[in-house]
Amino acid sequence: MRHIRAIAGRELGAYFTSPVAYAVLVLFTLMAGFFFLLHVESFLQASSFYDSQWQMEAPPDLNINDWVLSGYYQMLLLLFWFLVPGLTMGLFANEKAQGTQELLMTSPITTWELVLGKYLAVAALVTIFTVAVALLTTLLFVAGNPEAPRALTGLLGLWLLGLAYAAIGSFASSTTQSPLIAFLLGWFLLMILWVVGFVASILGGAGAGTPPALVDVLRWLSSQHHYEQLVSGLLDTRALAYFGFMIALFLLLTKASVESLRWR
Numbered sequence: 001m002r003h004i005r006a007i008a009g010r011e012l013g014a015y016f017t018s019p020v021a022y023a024v025l026v027l028f029t030l031m032a033g034f035f036f037l038l039h040v041e042s043f044l045q046a047s048s049f050y051d052s053q054w055q056m057e058a059p060p061d062l063n064i065n066d067w068v069l070s071g072y073y074q075m076l077l078l079l080f081w082f083l084v085p086g087l088t089m090g091l092f093a094n095e096k097a098q099g100t101q102e103l104l105m106t107s108p109i110t111t112w113e114l115v116l117g118k119y120l121a122v123a124a125l126v127t128i129f130t131v132a133v134a135l136l137t138t139l140l141f142v143a144g145n146p147e148a149p150r151a152l153t154g155l156l157g158l159w160l161l162g163l164a165y166a167a168i169g170s171f172a173s174s175t176t177q178s179p180l181i182a183f184l185l186g187w188f189l190l191m192i193l194w195v196v197g198f199v200a201s202i203l204g205g206a207g208a209g210t211p212p213a214l215v216d217v218l219r220w221l222s223s224q225h226h227y228e229q230l231v232s233g234l235l236d237t238r239a240l241a242y243f244g245f246m247i248a249l250f251l252l253l254t255k256a257s258v259e260s261l262r263w264r
Contacts, residue, residue, distance in 0.1 A: 003109045007117025011091070012124060021125070028083060029132050035075040036136045039068045069137070069146060073154045073231045076133060077224075080162055081194075085186035087125055088169025089179040091118045092258065096177035115255050119170050126162035130155060150233035157230025160243040161223065165190060167250035174257040190223070193246075197222030 015021035134155050140146045165186075172186035173179070200218035219225050223246070226239035 003113040004117045004120065007109070007114060008120040008124070011118050011121030015087075015121070015125065024083065024087070025128065025132075028079060028129055031079055032076060032129075032133055032136060036072055036139075039072045039075075040140075042068075042071075068140060069151060069154055070231055072137075073158060074228075076158055077161065077227065080158070080165055081187065081190055083129070084122070084126065084162055084165035085169045085172070085183045085190065087122050088166055088173050088186060089183040090173065091122070091170055092174040092254075093177050093179045093182045111255050111259050115170070115251060115258060119166060119251060119254075122166040122170070123163055126166055127159065130159040130162065133158060147233065149235075153233050153235050154231045156235075157227050157239070160230070160240070161227050164223065164243045164246040164250075167247045167254070168193075171250045171254045171257060174254045193221065193223040197224040200225075 137146075137151050137155065140151070141148070168189050169182070169186040172189060173182040175185065176182050196218045200215050200222060203215050203218065220238075220242065223242075226236075226242045229236050229239045
């Protein structure tokens with residue numbers, strides 16, 4: 001654990017000793033705040049419209065959870081698509097490019113300590129971003145009456161999604177010495193996990209010609225599917241197991257990729 005903490009601390013220090021981490025944090029907060037205000041303003045305009053149009057009858061029930069929370073968390077998914085691969089692209093690629101990974105591999109630390117230390121540094125940043133979103137979400141409780149369980153499951157989904165993306169990005173970075181290629185590969189892998197959900201929906205609506213087992217497998221592989229379950233307020237253990245599996249799988253793949261240097 002001492003080595004893991006040291007590596008994680010070194011990686012976090014590398015982020016915050018340069019303006020990159022501060023710039024990313026400020027940019028993410030501004031973008032998240034903009035999306036938040038955009039959805040709140042949309043909800044207020046819809047409420048005002050229905051209040052003026054439905055004077056003689058009861059207006060439709062405008063649910064702040066559907067109008068604001070769900071749409072807001074979906075927009076944050078787009079930010080994480082680009083943010084997390086950008087944070088992970090240099091984790092191992094920079095070490096390879098600078099020729100320092102060989103030194104790390106011959107030091108007393110184990111491969112697992114190296115992988116987990118670097119991963120936990122990015123996981124800490126993902127947690128900071130999630131906390132920033134949580135602070136924005138609390139504003140809804142001041143001005144409105146959202147469902148607290150739904151807000152919490154949405155935040156949990158965003159956090160788990162970010163942790164899974166960090167593991168995938170770590171693996172992408174471990175396969176190349178180019179941070180740019182690592183970013184593109186990580187982004188491509190994230191897109192695959194998102195697209196399979198649409199493929200499952202298309203095949204599921206194609207009729208009896210599609211094997212139900214194939215549709216179920218593709219739907220289970222979809223990160224979007226499990227994320228939407230948590231955003232909708234459904235705390236499904238299958239979604240938790242999915243994100244746990246993805247994190248473990250890609251950390252194992254990262255370890256195998258880093259260890260392959262010993263045999264070259």
